[in-house]
Amino acid sequence: MKRDLAIEVRGLSKRFHVRGRRAPASLRSRLRNPLGRTPGRSLEVFHDLSFDVERGEFFGIVGRNGSGKSTLLKLLASVYPADSGTIRVAGRLAPFLELGVGFNPKLTARDNVVLNGVMMGLSPAEARRRFDSVIEFAGLRDYVDLPIKNYSSGMKVRLGFAVMTHVDADVLLIDEVLAVGDAEFQERCGEAFEDMHREGRTILLVTHNMPTVTQYCERALLLHDGEIHTIGAPDLVAEHYYDVNLSEMLGRPDHKLPEMSSKIVAAIGDPFARIDDGWIADEHGERIDRIRAGAELNLHATVKVERDYPDPTFRFQIASSDGRVVFTSDLASLSETGSAGAGEVIELKATVENRLPPGRYTIVSDIFTGEGTPAGPTRMTRLEVEGERRGSSMLLDHKISASTRSAPVAPVAPEGGR
Amino acid sequence: MNAQPHELREISGPSAFGDSWRRTWDLLWLISVTEFRLQYSETTLGYVWSVLKPFAFFGVIYLVVSQVLKFADVADFPQKLILGLVLYQYFSEATNKALRSIQTRESMLRKTHFPRIVIPLSLNLGAAITLFFNLVGVLLLLMVTGVEPQTTWLLAPVAVLALVVMTTTLSMLLAVAFVRSEDVGQGWTLTLRALFYATPILYTLTVIPESIRPLIAANPLTPIIEMMRIWIIDPNAATPVDLLGVVSGLLVPLAIAVMIAVAGVIWFKRDAPRIAEAL
Numbered sequence: 001m002k003r004d005l006a007i008e009v010r011g012l013s014k015r016f017h018v019r020g021r022r023a024p025a026s027l028r029s030r031l032r033n034p035l036g037r038t039p040g041r042s043l044e045v046f047h048d049l050s051f052d053v054e055r056g057e058f059f060g061i062v063g064r065n066g067s068g069k070s071t072l073l074k075l076l077a078s079v080y081p082a083d084s085g086t087i088r089v090a091g092r093l094a095p096f097l098e099l100g101v102g103f104n105p106k107l108t109a110r111d112n113v114v115l116n117g118v119m120m121g122l123s124p125a126e127a128r129r130r131f132d133s134v135i136e137f138a139g140l141r142d143y144v145d146l147p148i149k150n151y152s153s154g155m156k157v158r159l160g161f162a163v164m165t166h167v168d169a170d171v172l173l174i175d176e177v178l179a180v181g182d183a184e185f186q187e188r189c190g191e192a193f194e195d196m197h198r199e200g201r202t203i204l205l206v207t208h209n210m211p212t213v214t215q216y217c218e219r220a221l222l223l224h225d226g227e228i229h230t231i232g233a234p235d236l237v238a239e240h241y242y243d244v245n246l247s248e249m250l251g252r253p254d255h256k257l258p259e260m261s262s263k264i265v266a267a268i269g270d271p272f273a274r275i276d277d278g279w280i281a282d283e284h285g286e287r288i289d290r291i292r293a294g295a296e297l298n299l300h301a302t303v304k305v306e307r308d309y310p311d312p313t314f315r316f317q318i319a320s321s322d323g324r325v326v327f328t329s330d331l332a333s334l335s336e337t338g339s340a341g342a343g344e345v346i347e348l349k350a351t352v353e354n355r356l357p358p359g360r361y362t363i364v365s366d367i368f369t370g371e372g373t374p375a376g377p378t379r380m381t382r383l384e385v386e387g388e389r390r391g392s393s394m395l396l397d398h399k400i401s402a403s404t405r406s407a408p409v410a411p412v413a414p415e416g417g418r
Numbered sequence: 419m420n421a422q423p424h425e426l427r428e429i430s431g432p433s434a435f436g437d438s439w440r441r442t443w444d445l446l447w448l449i450s451v452t453e454f455r456l457q458y459s460e461t462t463l464g465y466v467w468s469v470l471k472p473f474a475f476f477g478v479i480y481l482v483v484s485q486v487l488k489f490a491d492v493a494d495f496p497q498k499l500i501l502g503l504v505l506y507q508y509f510s511e512a513t514n515k516a517l518r519s520i521q522t523r524e525s526m527l528r529k530t531h532f533p534r535i536v537i538p539l540s541l542n543l544g545a546a547i548t549l550f551f552n553l554v555g556v557l558l559l560l561m562v563t564g565v566e567p568q569t570t571w572l573l574a575p576v577a578v579l580a581l582v583v584m585t586t587t588l589s590m591l592l593a594v595a596f597v598r599s600e601d602v603g604q605g606w607t608l609t610l611r612a613l614f615y616a617t618p619i620l621y622t623l624t625v626i627p628e629s630i631r632p633l634i635a636a637n638p639l640t641p642i643i644e645m646m647r648i649w650i651i652d653p654n655a656a657t658p659v660d661l662l663g664v665v666s667g668l669l670v671p672l673a674i675a676v677m678i679a680v681a682g683v684i685w686f687k688r689d690a691p692r693i694a695e696a697l
Contacts, residue, residue, distance in 0.1 A: 008426055016695060074694075081431035081691045091424035096531040106456055120531055124444050170424060323647035342451060 004088060006171050006202035007053040007076070012085035014045045014071055045071045046226035048085070053204065053219075055090060058197050060213040060220030060234060061206045061243045062241050068226045070175070077173055091170025092401060094120045098175070105149035109140060112148055113163055125315055126348030131167045131292050138162035157185065165192045171202045190216065190321055190360065210238040211319045214382045215360035235380050243377060253303045271376030272309040273340060277302045278379040293395060297354040301365045301379065302359070303346040311370025312340040319362045326361075327352065331368070340375075355394045358387035368416030371391075434680035436533030445536045450543035457544070468548045472507050476500040483620055486668035488584055492622050493655075498647045504552045505643055509585050510610050511544035516589030517596050517606055522694060527694045534690035538593045542586045550634045553578070560651065570649040577646045584638055584675045587682035594689040597696050605677055618643055631667045638675040641668060 018041045045068045053059045063069040074080045076087060077095030102119050103112050112366060113134050117127030135141055138158040148156055164172070174193075193216060198202055207213060212232045213220050220243065222230040222236035230240045279287045281298040299316045312334060318327040329350055340346065348365070363381040368374060436442045458467045480496055492498065520527065522645055523537055537671040561567065595602045617639045618626075626634055641658050648655050658667035689696075 005426055074528075075431075076429075078429055078432050079528060079694050086428050088426040088428045091425045095530055098525070099530045102526045104452070104456065106459055107452065111452065115452060118445060118448055119526075119532060121441075124448055278422075 004055040005052050005088075006057065007090070007204070008086075008088040008102045009052070009076075010086050010088075012048050012049040012075065013047045013083045013253040014068075014080065015083050015102045016043045016045060017041075017290040020045065029048065044226065046223075049226075049228065050085075050146075051221060051228060051231055052201060055202055056197070056200045056308075058193070058203050058216055059205070060207070060217035060237065061223065062213055062220060062237060063223035063229075064227060064245060067223045069180065069223045070097075072223065073173055073175055073204075073206055089171055090244060091172040092121055092168075092174065094164075094167045094169030095173040096120075096164050097173070099157055099164065100159075103148060103156065103160065106147050108145050108147055109135065109151075109159060113159065116163045118161065121169065122167055126168075131212070133168050134159075134162045137165060138181060149175050154185070161185075161189060161192070165196065169201065172196065173203070173204045173206075175206045186321065186407060187359070210241060210380070211321060211360075211362040213241075214238050214380050215321055215384075235382070238380050241358075246353050258359060272307050272331075272369060273303050273305045273312065273346075273367055273376045274305045275301050275365050275367060275376065275379035276345075278363065278381045280363060280381060280383050285306070289382060290386055291354070293356065293385050294354055295350045295360050296355075299352060299363055299365075301348040303348065303367055303376075303407055305340040305342055305344040305346065306376075308339065309369050310339040312346070312375060313368045313370075314346075314348050314351075315366045315368070316348075317364040317366070318352075318356070319364060321360045325364075326356070345348040356385045357393055357395055358385045360384050368390070419460070424567050429505050432531060432534065432691045432694060434534050434687040435513055436535070440575065442533045442536060445532055446538075446543060447624060449536060449540040450547065450626050453540055453544035454547045456604035457548075465551065468551055471551055472504045473500070473555070473559075475507070476503050479620065492625060494565075494651050495562060497565060497651050498622060499620070500559065501556055501618075501647055501650060504549070504556050504617050505581060505646060506614065506617060506639070507544055507580065508549040508552070509639065510614075511548075511594055512542050512585045513589050513606065513609065515541045515545065517592045520597050521590075521697065522592050526695050527697065533592070535686065536695055538589045538686075539586065542582070546582050549578070549582075557650075558636050565651055568653065570653045571572070573649045574646060577642050577649065580675070581639075581642045584642075584678060589682075590686040591678065591682035597689070597693055613637065613639065621648065623661055624656055631662060632670075635662050635669050636674065638671040638678070641671050 049072070061069050061072065071080065073095070074097070075082050076089075076093070077097060079095070079097070100112070100116060102115055104115070108364065110131060111196065113131050114124065114127045117130065117134075117315050118124055122130070135144055138155075138161070140155060140159060140162075141156065143151065144179070148159070151159070164174075176263050192201060193205070205212070205217065217234045219232060220234045221228060222237045222240050224244050229244060240337070262367075278299075278301040280289065280291070281300055282288050283296045283298075284296075300314075301314075303312075303314070305312075313331040314333075315331050316327075316329045320326050332348065332350075334340065361383045363383055365379045365381070366374065367376050430437060458464050461467055463470070476496075476499060480499055483499070484495065500528065519541050520534075521535050527534070527537075592602060592606060616634060616637055618634065623631060623634065623644055635658050644658050648657055661667060
């Protein structure tokens with residue numbers, strides 16, 4: 001069944017006209033040409049872009065710097081006009097290209113929340129009504145009447161984020177907000193996104209952080225040089241994002257790549273082997289993408305060898321939602337033959353003691369040549385660990401006890417309060 | 419959120435006036451009041467400053483004009499001086515602030531969608547609120563110095579409204595022009611200084627040599643300030659129309675003001691959608 005659309009983009013084109021501006025020049029050249037301006041330039045950001053986002057979807061937009069993703073977001077947010085093409089949106093859209101847009105440092109949290117809420121589309125009355133709930137969410141109750149110039153940057157971010165979760169939009173455009181704040185804040189952001197997603201809102205998230213894409217998004221779009229490079233499963237998009245990054249490095253003519261990097265790029269372009277499949281299994285061998293905290297964790301992958309190469313090695317890593325690698329396995333090598341032959345299929349399996357705190361993770365599978373350079377693209381698989389205690393601390397086996405000493409200490413005579 | 423699915427609707431992109439008057443007004447009012455409150459929020463005297471400034475300025479100018487230069491042979495000169503000063507102060511403050519308003523709110527413009535008109539208008543509305551308080555102060559002062567409230571006072575809002583409309587539309591024009599070229603900023607500083615002397619503030623139209631009267635009267639601020647003085651202070655004084663006839667006294671400045679207004683609205687509407695990328 002096809003779901004309703006939340007966003008429909010058709011034939012979108014955008015070109016920037018950079019007006020010629022007079023650069024500070026020498027006095028002599030100014031005298032010769034007093035009104036001289038450099039000629040204007042025109043830059044095409046993208047041309048004839050079309051895609052859909054379904055209602056209630058968690059949709060990622062990724063791309064290198066300069067790929068056009070910020071411009072796309074600004075067109076969706078009605079900050080820039082399109083040159084041609086249409087954007088159709090179902091319901092109210094709230095853009096969060098930055099947290100706390102229009103925050104005025106001299107105003108109190110109360111005034112700023114109302115102002116920011118109205119900027120984001122609430123009516124003033126509605127913004128005032130939600131103020132308490134916003135402040136509660138931000139945990140800033142004690143600082144309500146403090147001008148926010150006296151807030152720490154973390155407090156400001158929390159306040160901005162709290163407003164974001166309270167504006168009741170049908171579609172939210174979010175740009176890199178996860179990049180700010182500490183691990184705990186990121187975890188809370190993640191939960192807030194989940195909640196909004198569960199409520200049926202459509203979320204468009206622009207990010208550089210591939211684990212975020214694989215862990216949260218249902219679908220993603222990779223924008224490259226103003227074109228849709230890939231649109232589809234987040235794992236696939238994340239892989240292509242890494243590919244694009246690497247080939248971009250090679251493509252730069254003036255850039256002398258160290259030998260190592262050129263080998264990496266070569267391996268991506270023409271791999272020795274490919275990871276065909278990667279999955280997680282429970283103790284019965286069933287494929288799963290969520291697991292109880294502490295339950296046995298089996299990582300699997302199958303590798304198809306394209307060309308002969310010596311001494312293949314394999315590795316799994318686990319990355320947490322903030323992109324941190326929390327586990328790296330030893331390198332495994334083929335015990336019998338010691339080399340990979342074209343056409344062979346290699347099975348990888350790792351059983352990992354599961355000490356992961358509940359949360360979202362990405363399993364990264366890598367394959368290497370005997371020289372230690374990648375033999376082919378990385379593969380990513382998402383995993384959710386379910387359980388009560390979310391947070392960033394490992395679940396280690398432990399015993400803890402508390403007891404009263406059996407020999408009573410001599411009673412202390414009451415001295416009265418100090 | 420169980421509301422029924424919304425229809426897909428085409429978004430129109432950034433615009434000058436927005437597509438909901440309600441939202442434009444909500445934003446405008448909220449930001450204007452905030453601006454007004456912020457203006458003196460860090461000072462101990464607060465709003466007192468907004469009234470004190472023109473009065474202090476008046477004191478200095480009055481001393482110089484009447485005691486040093488000794489050419490204040492106009493009836494009720496001090497009262498006419500302060501009224502002119504307060505009106506001109508509004509004009510110069512509002513245009514000066516609006517001029518740079520789009521540039522200073524760059525991050526807001528680049529990050530979110532709202533009717534662009536809100537930016538210059540909110541500054542103008544904030545300045546108009548200040549003007550309102552100042553005028554109340556001036557009226558109190560006039561009554562203390564013996565000016566009797568009279569029925570012509572009821573006409574004053576017409577002149578004030580004309581001033582606000584002209585200032586606002588001119589602000590829109592200046593705000594977008596400044597984004598195109600910062601030379602406008604330097605030029606406007608100069609223009610404001612020249613206008614201060616080319617407007618009947620330190621004098622009235624009656625004391626100007628007849629040869630240059632039409633020039634001064636062509637300034638749209640001239641009939642506004644002159645009529646305010648007549649209606650509030652001295653209903654028997656000669657109006658610009660009495661002195662120069664309908665064409666020079668009224669139609670010429672009116673035509674100039676209308677031209678400014680039309681140009682301001684058209685130019686702002688045309689430039690506003692692309693203003694975020696032009697910054």
